[in-house]
Amino acid sequence: MQKPPASVGQRLDEVDTPALVLDLDAFERNLAALQRSAGGRVRVRAHAKTHKCPEIARRQIAFGAIGVCCQKVSEAEAMVEGGIQDVLVSNEIVGAQKIARLAALAERARIGVCVDNAENLKDLRDSKAKLDVYIELEVGMRRCGVPPGEAVVALAREVSGNLRFAGLQAYHGRAQHVRSLAERKAAIERAASAVRETKELLKRNAIDCPIVTGAGSGTYMFEVESGAWDEIQPGSYVFMDADYARNEWAAPLPRFEHALFVLSTVMSRPAAGVAIVDAGLKASSVDSGMPSVWQRPGLAYTRTSDEHGCIEGAPPPALGEKILLVPGHCDPTVNLYDWYVCVRNGKVEALWPITARGAVY
Amino acid sequence: MQKPPASVGQRLDEVDTPALVLDLDAFERNLAALQRSAGGRVRVRAHAKTHKCPEIARRQIAFGAIGVCCQKVSEAEAMVEGGIQDVLVSNEIVGAQKIARLAALAERARIGVCVDNAENLKDLRDSKAKLDVYIELEVGMRRCGVPPGEAVVALAREVSGNLRFAGLQAYHGRAQHVRSLAERKAAIERAASAVRETKELLKRNAIDCPIVTGAGSGTYMFEVESGAWDEIQPGSYVFMDADYARNEWAAPLPRFEHALFVLSTVMSRPAAGVAIVDAGLKASSVDSGMPSVWQRPGLAYTRTSDEHGCIEGAPPPALGEKILLVPGHCDPTVNLYDWYVCVRNGKVEALWPITARGAVY
Structure with a gap:
């Protein structure tokens, strides 16, 4: 260091x-603007991949966030070490060592993790770790995730043992940096359809889906307004970078x-x-x-x-x-x-x- | 950390x-290949900006390097802390705090620095630090540096006090990643002309130019063969990355x-x-x-x-x-x-x- x-x-x-x-005044105004726009309507789980700093995570929580997301087990370890008690690893965690570390972390804090694969889910279950499991739904990101449909139901049925099915991770990362506000909104409307369809499918199969989580700084108000998400995961809003600034910004998103x-x-x-x-x-x-x-x-x-x-x-x-x-x-x-x-x-x-x-x- | x-x-x-x-066998073969190609003909001052690790610097020295280059005072601090006793900061160091840190470092090891500006040179002189000063010559890099000509002589005359005029920094960074070997060679031939012209100008002005230093992994044998350089500064040769691998490689450069x-x-x-x-x-x-x-x-x-x-x-x-x-x-x-x-x-x-x-x- x-x-x-x-x-x-x-x-x-x-x-x-x-x-x-870090300009503290601007940073604090960003924290307030996020909470003012979305805070009363969904849970805010700020993404710590952006800042990697428990000092910032604590301030996000003080402004109303219920916890943070991380992308890596080691990021989650740093957050728990820094006193954060509710961390969702918004990513698939594959491999014996990583799962063992995740399990150790789940002894110290509330930990969630994403899955998109039955074999990985079995490894998580076999670890005996007490984890909130979110199935990652492919909603346009073209990265990890399960496409909407029966595969989600099949995977949700496999969540057992110390694992708890906590809901769906539905993040459309590609939409965040689309310049046109209207196009971003349209992309999230398509993602919302996929989310609704999947929730209905789970319901028809008598599987409770407590939380749908996702969304980033470039789109989150569209997720909020769709009513399909329960929780948002914005990260970059605390800082705003030059690339995000090239987006078109207008209501319902604060600048x-x-x-x-x-x-x-x-x-x-x-x-x-x-x-x-x-x-x-x-x-x-x-x-x-x-x-x-x-x-x-x-x-x-x-x-x-x-x-x-x-x-x-x-x-x-x-x-x-x-x-x-x-x-x-x-x-x-x-x-x-x-x-x-x-x-x-x-x-x-x-x-x-x-x-x-x-x-x- | x-x-x-x-x-x-x-x-x-x-x-x-x-x-x-790090594949140690390949790494050691790279150290040997560099030394085999250039070692007997010029001094090797390996660039530590690539690896940032005293363990590697020590091995470069064990294979024949006379010391290392760094780009930042803080890199040089880490190298001296790691036991390296001869460090050239192949860059301009501007600002009171940085110069104070450079001066402190010069109490602990042999330190060189580059200049391209009389005001900066005065600040270095006023620090009373014992430093080897290299004038950076613009040889095609289009970054820092003084163009060949009288400005070099004027600057060299200002090197006084505890500063010692150690020679010229002449690095053509842009040439390193030109794909065609013939074009890389041509670029270094143009740089060599600028170096020779400047050395002659200094000589006519009775200014001794002990060392011309420069060159990178993509071209260094052309600098060696030109006879205009006394010292080379390759860095990436220890690792070789995918971009360098896209270069055309042939004799006199080892692959x-x-x-x-x-x-x-x-x-x-x-x-x-x-x-x-x-x-x-x-x-x-x-x-x-x-x-x-x-x-x-x-x-x-x-x-x-x-x-x-x-x-x-x-x-x-x-x-x-x-x-x-x-x-x-x-x-x-x-x-x-x-x-x-x-x-x-x-x-x-x-x-x-x-x-x-x-x-x-």
Whole structure:
């Protein structure tokens, strides 16, 4: 674990770079906006894959979330270690070691897990772990999951022993970044049909389906308004990244604010109109495009390499000047850092360790 | 820092996933091949940005390297902490905090640094640190650096106080991944002309230029054969990634072997011919393309998301099967992990901590 690049009480411009900066005011407004839009209508189970930090999970719960989701057993371990008592691993967990770790975790907290395969379900049952089991329904994600139909019923019937059938995981990840609001809504309407059809099928087979969970920051109000989901799993809403910002945002979805930044320093001015900053793709993940330059409308981050970024435009920043970048994609960017440098009114208020950084297994 | 996903003595198929696996035999053959091709003709200063691990740096030195390069002060700190006594930060270091840390490091080891700006050079001089200073020459990289000409002479004249003018940093990063060997050679010939011209200019101005350093794994033999470089800085040769493998390889460059892998597990088999593995873009960086599937010629890793990868083809792997992937780009992939799981003859021989993982500032 690296040392923090800042200390509490420093001014933002004194923070060493690159640093992952969290604007606490914007972050808290995002927490409130999520709860205001959806809180009274469904359960909120915030996705911790985005932030990997129990400090943030605790604040999400303080704002009304009932717990968190994780994608990995090791992420769930970090959350339970950090005091979170209700964790859904919104993913299939396959392999003897992982299942043993999941079972150990279920002794310490309420743990849910997803399945899409009878063999895997048997392994989970044989572990004797007390787990909430959600069947993952394929609703357009084209990744894991069981298509709607009899296969869901067959799998639900196999949930026994210490396992409890908790319901359906129905997440349409591909819909989240579709730019057009109308197209996102249409995608979720199709997913909602699949969910309703599956719930009716389970009901006809006298199988109780307590919870349907899913949805992300780009669509969750459509899931809420459909009435087909009981619980939503937004993650990115806490930070908002440059890629999400390219979506069309309008009611019923609130427009979340950018709260997460990479602070960088101009380390070279090799030519007129060109500044090289010390934040490259090891400082801001470029899988969903380049970072954008914050509140400097004449400047663009035009290309990247491992440790360098190129900023072009006017007026060019001076050598040594510090520049805030909005990451292209927040989740993998967070995963590059050990610390959030939490800032309010231009000063470092706190340093939060990203304890699930690198929790990949 | 995460716990290691393996223990010494385990079989590879017992290692939890995703895990970063180093094939020790291939790694050692790569160390030997580099030294065999270039070792007698120039100094080798291996680039530690690739591996971020003093255990590997020590082995590079045991095979003949005179020290390492780093891109960040924090990387250099990790190397010195790990016992490496000769480190060149092959990058500009700008800002009071970074320069103070560099100065502190120069009390503990021989430290070099690059400059391309007189103001920055003055800040380094004012720190009173004893540093080897290399002027970075722009030779086609289009990043930092001073173009060949009088500006280099002017800057070299300003190197004074505890600073020592050690020579030129001349790295053509863009040439490394040009696919055609002939085009790579031509790019380095142009860079060599710029280097020779600059050396002659310095000589005419009675400025001694002790060392020209630069070159990467994709071109270094062209730098060696040009006679214009005294020292090379290859990094990726230790691992070889899928992107480098797409280069045309022929004499005078040896063909390095893939030594670095991401071990993944099939976690879902949602459809015929489709397997989902638990290694997505947080496990294998996709900035230079998808990982390739190792020694399974019918299979391709076709798409990725944060925690999932899609493998398509025949024969499809079974649920729970472990699959080795060759990362698209080794450097940012290494930066996602805390441990190398070092394997020989199918068994875990050692676990090496990646102490400069996340050393971004």
